[in-house]
Amino acid sequence: MIHVKQLEKKFRKKNVLTNLSFAVEEPKIIALIGRNGVGKSTLLKLLAGHLKPTKGQLEVVGEKPFNSLKVASNTILIQEEIAFPQYFTLVDILQQGKQFYPNWQQELAEKLLAYADIPLKSHHSKLSTGQRAVFNLVYGLATRCAVTLLDEPMNGMDEAIRSDFYRAILKEYIAYPRCIIISSHYLAEINHLVEDILLIDKGAITLYAPIHEVQEMAVKLRGNKAVIDSMEIDEAILYRYTEDQFCEVVVFPERLEQVTGVEVLPVSASEVCKYMTDRKGGIDDVFK
């Protein structure tokens, strides 16, 4: 479905993506994780055919996305900046979806919008930020495109509606399996939803693995600083926090030989992603 090989993208002289390679062969839900500005949206736009790659190979549903009608009809990119004509009511926009997307689910869209209390006669530009996010997500789900790309779809939604729509994504995926790539900063919230994690840092892929593997990728050791230092695991440390004699480290467990005298805690997938993309120093250093 998606094949990316040594993909590079430059804007003027700035390298946004460098040497990206991954493949998605079957329908699944993938979380696209990364810090701000690492190139997540750029990657999604490349997959959707909005941008051209500078170098490398990129194929979606068997074709290069840029200027491909086949890719355009099988891919939908939902992002915050998605714009609809100002004269259109939501009814018109749903009508537009029905006109262009062969698998369009009108009933599903209307039911979801009714559930979210969004009147169909409103105009898109008149909706609140949260309502707009809900509508955009509903539009994306209702298209039932083979490749559905969601760029931070939950931005602006309140917690209650967010959890409802995570569930809606899952139910829709079960009803109609497809490749869904969700770019999100809230991995902890979508843990239960996603199958794979694609972690990008500084324009390159740092990690691409099933979520259960990521969840088992690291452990946290908490205890006396001297005890932890005595383990000689400096090369395996992803993250370290020290305050007086107290020390907390996150390490790859396969590098540990024997663990005694310290507390061993699990590390969530989102924490693994955070620590793998950590910058030198922490926020505390700013205030020193």
Added chain:
Amino acid sequence: MSSNDIRMGDNIWQQTKWKLKAYNSGFTTVVVVQILFSLFFLSVLDGMTHLSTGNMYMNLQVSIFSIDGVLMFSLIACLIVSLIMASQGAWHENMSVVTTRITATLSTVVYFIILSAVATLTAVSSFYIAVWLAQQFHDTEWIASDYLLPLRTYVICFVLHLVATACGFLAGIALEKSKLLFTGGVLAGFFIVPYVLFWNLKGSEEISEAEPMNYYAVSSVLFMIAIVLYTLAIWIRSRQEVR
């Protein structure tokens, strides 16, 4: 999970219908401009052109009502509409439907063709309505003439509107790409347009003494110009990314 395959022609037509719905304000804008200026010529200027003749004993003033004035402002309105259609805002809205660069641009061109045809008909309507109002409200006598516009006038008006929309579209694209390119294009236009418009004048430097132009030859030249401009616009647009 099946894969959708859409034919290019179908997609272009779908997008055209969508644009006719989404950007119907383009049509409204052109018609409003036509109405305003035809009424302006009627009520304030009392005709589009005036000429005066006479002898020592009497002076005859003739107010000429022709479609030139309405046509000129209609062309400007179409140019502005097409300039706006080339903007990033319009592009982003286009991305909400199944589209590619080429099909989006081609559907926009079809939209402009329809706009040109409708603008021609509404310009003629505005003109006749203004003439009829003048006949009802002016005490002035009218000189009997052929009140029917010949077919060649409709053809010229249509082709002129096509060229205007092509210029506006290309100018909008050039402006997005480079301000220098846009400025160069505008300057080139100032030199090229008069040459093109009057290339068919024969045998005289004085326009008033020149033979009548061959309308269909002029239409053909203008049509070719429109095609060249649209092709250029399609070529540039098909390579542009949406950022």
Added chain:
Amino acid sequence: MGDVVFTVLFLLGILVVIVAIIMAVTRRRLVTLWRPKYTYIGLGFYIVLGVMAMIFVQQQGGTEQVSDAELQQGLQAEMQMRDALFNASFSELNPQYLKKQWTFPVSGDTVTVNYTNQIVDRVYINHDAEEGNAITLSYYATPTILYRLNVSKFVELPTVSFTDDTLQVYFDMNHHRFQYNKMQPVLGFLEASAFYNTQIDDSVGTYALYLNVPQNVHIINEGGY
């Protein structure tokens, strides 16, 4: 012209009021009230209105412009009269173009002629009248055609008076202004000569005063400029 301005402003004002009422009642902005299909319905209606206007305009008619034959006739009449006057062949003056004749009895044998403007450049004098005490003034005017419109009916006669053996001929010099409207089906910027209709002589018509006096009457011509 004032009527048209007033009517147009009045209609626009009504439109604004209607739109404001609709917006106030529905409490929505115009852009949210407007549906795309209204535009195309409106356009269709407007084009139909234009077609109806075209039909009504076509039925209006108007003042006919002279044909080529009439124009040529006018030019020939002008040339003929000028030749006759120049060659002093007054018998060849076409009576068809005689507009008025005045006859005045003369008491003495000198008549002073006074005319004060440039409608005619001179009074043609002939001493061919029958013996007696009467002079005859004739005013000739060939068809006046301006912009191919025959405006001969608007040509006024001079005011002529004769007192104390002085003939006063006065033309009203206030230029008569005529206003016409014309619909031109050609595009002015592409077909300027046809548009302005300047291919033909746009001013045809000549006027002459002919004074026939008996041989014994002496004329003092104080006219001219």
